[in-house]
Amino acid sequence: EAIKRYNKAISLKQNHRLAWNNKGVELANLGKLEEAIKAYDRAIGIKPKYATAWNNKGMALKDLGKLEEAIKACDKALEIKPKFATAWNNKGVILSELGQLEEAIECYDKAIEIKPKLTETWINKGFILENLGQIEEAIECYDKAITIKPKYATAWNNKGVALERIKKYEEAIKAYDKAININPSNEIYKQNKKIAQKTLLNKTR
Numbered sequence: 048e049a050i051k052r053y054n055k056a057i058s059l060k061q062n063h064r065l066a067w068n069n070k071g072v073e074l075a076n077l078g079k080l081e082e083a084i085k086a087y088d089r090a091i092g093i094k095p096k097y098a099t100a101w102n103n104k105g106m107a108l109k110d111l112g113k114l115e116e117a118i119k120a121c122d123k124a125l126e127i128k129p130k131f132a133t134a135w136n137n138k139g140v141i142l143s144e145l146g147q148l149e150e151a152i153e154c155y156d157k158a159i160e161i162k163p164k165l166t167e168t169w170i171n172k173g174f175i176l177e178n179l180g181q182i183e184e185a186i187e188c189y190d191k192a193i194t195i196k197p198k199y200a201t202a203w204n205n206k207g208v209a210l211e212r213i214k215k216y217e218e219a220i221k222a223y224d225k226a227i228n229i230n231p232s233n234e235i236y237k238q239n240k241k242i243a244q245k246t247l248l249n250k251t252r
Contacts, residue, residue, distance in 0.1 A: 064093040068100045075107050083107045098128035102137060109141050117141045132162035139171060148175050166192040170202055177209050185209050200229040204236050207243065216247040 071086035087104040091097055105120030121138040124131055139154030155172040158165055173188030186209045192202040207222035223240035230236065 064090045064097055064100070067093065068097070068103065071100070071103055071107070075103070075110070080107045080111050084111075096127045098124040098131055098134065101127065102131065102134040105134070105141070106137055109137070109144070114141055114145050118145075130161050132158045132165055132168075135161065136165060136168045136171065139168070143171070143175055148179060151175055164195045166196045166199055166202070169195070170199075170205060173205060173209070177205075177212070182209050182213050198229050200226045200233065200236065203229065204233075204239065207236075207239055211239075211243055211246070216243050216250065219243045220247070 067086050067090035071083040071090065074080075074083035074086060084104055084107050087100045087107065090100040091104070094100075101120050101124035105117045105124065108114075108117035108120055118138065118141050121134050121141065124134040125138070128134070135154045135158035139151040139158065142148075142151035142154060152172060152175055155168050155175075158168045159172070162168075169188045169192040173185040173192070176182075176188060177185035186206055189202045189206040189209065192199055193206070196202070203222050203226035207219040207226065210216075210219035210222060220240055220243050223236055223243060226233070226236040227240065
């Protein structure tokens with residue numbers, strides 16, 4: 048339905064860059080990534096310095112597994128708009144998929160510097176720090192996300208996982224409970240809690 052609306056806007060005014068970009072977003076949401084990229088390219092063709100379309104194209108390329116091209120698209124967005132926090136975050140995501148973890152953290156730090164309340168970026172940074180074995184620092188990132196958005200189930204779950212890694216099982220269970228209360232239908236959170244409870248039981252025997 049939304050795509051039909053954007054098609055109508057485009058038919059009325061072929062150089063409607065916003066309609067092309069929004070059509071791309073809808074197509075990407077439907078998993079039609081190649082078509083989405085074509086729509087973003089039309090938007091960019093109308094306005095080459097359209098940072099949002101470059102950023103969106105970057106994420107579509109990432110989802111297609113074209114990571115090097117995705118980085119270039121994000122870089123283009125940042126060249127046009129250096130204080131584009133979402134593009135810094137997205138570049139970080141792509142770099143982390145390429146295994147360039149330190150560089151990814153630098154991008155997340157840039158995003159946070161511009162927009163401190165970007166909860167997704169705090170989660171992303173925490174996840175990488177956890178993978179690097181910096182558990183306490185990762186927990187701090189998850190806590191930041193929770194402070195900004197107390198009902199952020201993913202942040203509570205990730206905090207639980209990190210607490211388990213430093214053997215703080217009781218605290219981990221409390222974090223999982225928070226995640227489950229927010230999103231009761233999530234089986235992963237329930238499974239994580241069960242594992243933590245079982246480990247704690249074995250430890251206290």
